[in-house]
Amino acid sequence: MKKHIVLLPGDGIGPEILDSSVAILRAIASKFNHHFTFETHLIGGAAIDEVNEPLPKETLAAAKEADAILLGAVGGPKWDQNPSDLRPERGLLAIRKALDLYANLRPVKGFEKLLHASPLKEEIIKGSDLLIVRELTGGLYFGRPSERINNGEDVVDTLAYSRKEIERIVKKGFESAQLRRKKLTSVDKANVLESSKLWREVVEEQSQNYPDIEVEHLLVDATAMHLITQPNRFDVIVTENMFGDILSDEASVLTGSLGMLPSASLAESGVGLYEPAHGSAPEIAGQNIANPIAMILSSAMMLRYSFDLNEEADLIDKAVASCINRGLHTADLQVENGTQVSTSEMTDAIIDFISS
Numbered sequence: 001m002k003k004h005i006v007l008l009p010g011d012g013i014g015p016e017i018l019d020s021s022v023a024i025l026r027a028i029a030s031k032f033n034h035h036f037t038f039e040t041h042l043i044g045g046a047a048i049d050e051v052n053e054p055l056p057k058e059t060l061a062a063a064k065e066a067d068a069i070l071l072g073a074v075g076g077p078k079w080d081q082n083p084s085d086l087r088p089e090r091g092l093l094a095i096r097k098a099l100d101l102y103a104n105l106r107p108v109k110g111f112e113k114l115l116h117a118s119p120l121k122e123e124i125i126k127g128s129d130l131l132i133v134r135e136l137t138g139g140l141y142f143g144r145p146s147e148r149i150n151n152g153e154d155v156v157d158t159l160a161y162s163r164k165e166i167e168r169i170v171k172k173g174f175e176s177a178q179l180r181r182k183k184l185t186s187v188d189k190a191n192v193l194e195s196s197k198l199w200r201e202v203v204e205e206q207s208q209n210y211p212d213i214e215v216e217h218l219l220v221d222a223t224a225m226h227l228i229t230q231p232n233r234f235d236v237i238v239t240e241n242m243f244g245d246i247l248s249d250e251a252s253v254l255t256g257s258l259g260m261l262p263s264a265s266l267a268e269s270g271v272g273l274y275e276p277a278h279g280s281a282p283e284i285a286g287q288n289i290a291n292p293i294a295m296i297l298s299s300a301m302m303l304r305y306s307f308d309l310n311e312e313a314d315l316i317d318k319a320v321a322s323c324i325n326r327g328l329h330t331a332d333l334q335v336e337n338g339t340q341v342s343t344s345e346m347t348d349a350i351i352d353f354i355s356s
């Protein structure tokens with residue numbers, strides 16, 4: 001199979017972990033006789049430094065032509081004082097919007113070997129396996145106005161959703177639950193927010209079409225508590241953009257590290273973008289110590305969702321599991337009797353499994 005993949009390394013640890021993913025994909029291509037081509041483009045702070053915009057037109061044009069996109073991460077203190085249209089994060093939001101990547105799927109599944117790497121008790125997190133379906137192109141991060149007002153003394157951000165935007169992500173939530181354990185938790189703040197009231201209405205309406213799915217509504221504050229006290233009550237969580245952003249970082253604690261959480265950002269039709277759930281971790285960039293697994297598992301999601309290469313994706317998942325079960329771990333994880341390895345050593349170990 002021939003596929004063309006656009007690479008957007010971005011900032012901080014983005015380039016290092018993306019290099020790992022490309023090495024893994026080259027091993028997969030060689031084993032299964034696929035032809036993957038890669039084309040690298042600028043995004044985020046790297047793009048600001050080079051061409052003074054966080055999402056250059058050339059990047060967007062190449063992304064639109066690609067069969068899939070892999071993105072590292074953007075941002076860092078270097079650009080923290082920039083005006084808001086020259087922030088690296090703007091590039092990420094802009095590409096999500098431009099490609100209509102409305103559905104961000106963030107699976108959260110721990111490994112037995114890493115049960116003690118989490119600060120949470122083993123009996124709480126054992127067996128947890130959930131999927132966060134996060135709306136990605138609406139809500140607070142995109143609402144207008146979003147600005148300082150009254151000579152900079154006051155401020156406004158806007159949380160806006162159309163019924164259509166809510167309907168399509170809720171549908172994705174139901175469809176995802178059908179493929180899993182058939183339980184959907186819709187998370188909102190319907191005791192306060194108008195947007196959440198409409199959200200709840202839409203979930204109730206659509207539940208009529210999915211009689212096999214058990215539906216529950218939870219408020220986001222209580223969800224934050226349940227996630228780390230009773231994670232096994234969750235199968236699929238569907239929620240709006242900011243709630244999903246926050247809850248997914250929290251859920252990463254179940255796996256031991258934010259560096260373990262992959263994601264797929266999908267459109268209704270058109271190219272998909274695959275990125276770790278974490279950010280650019282600038283304080284560990286360039287040291288060959290970042291955990292590449294979130295990025296590597298994101299590339300497995302790419303093979304599965306964009307190319308329908310399930311056997312190949314399964315092999316990456318298996319290779320990662322094998323390395324973790326052997327006790328290999330990067331510095332972000334503490335593993336009893338484990339072996340701490342660098343980013344590149346972890347990558348090489350995963351490749352060895354794939355190639356064997």
Ligand SMILES: NC(=O)C1=CN([C@@H]2O[C@H](COP(=O)(O)OP(=O)(O)OC[C@H]3O[C@@H](n4cnc5c(N)ncnc54)[C@H](O)[C@@H]3O)[C@@H](O)[C@H]2O)C=CC1
Nearest residue numbers: 073074075076089258259278279280281282284290291332
């Ligand atoms: N998708 C993206 O590109 C995102 C970008 N950001 C940006 O990243 C920058 C840093 O933000 P933070 O709040 O520090 O979030 P972060 O996710 O970069 O880091 C949070 C913590 O997790 C650790 N961490 C994250 N990924 C890791 C990995 N693969 N291996 C080992 N440790 C890892 C970091 O070292 C840090 O201690 C900011 O500029 C922020 O805006 C934040 C979140 C998402």
Ligand SMILES: CC(C)CC(=O)C(=O)O
Nearest residue numbers: 089092093141245277278
């Ligand atoms: C620019 C941010 C919204 C990125 C982020 O934190 C995320 O997508 O998880």
Ligand SMILES: [Mg+2]
Nearest residue numbers: 245246249277
């Ligand atoms: Mg986030």
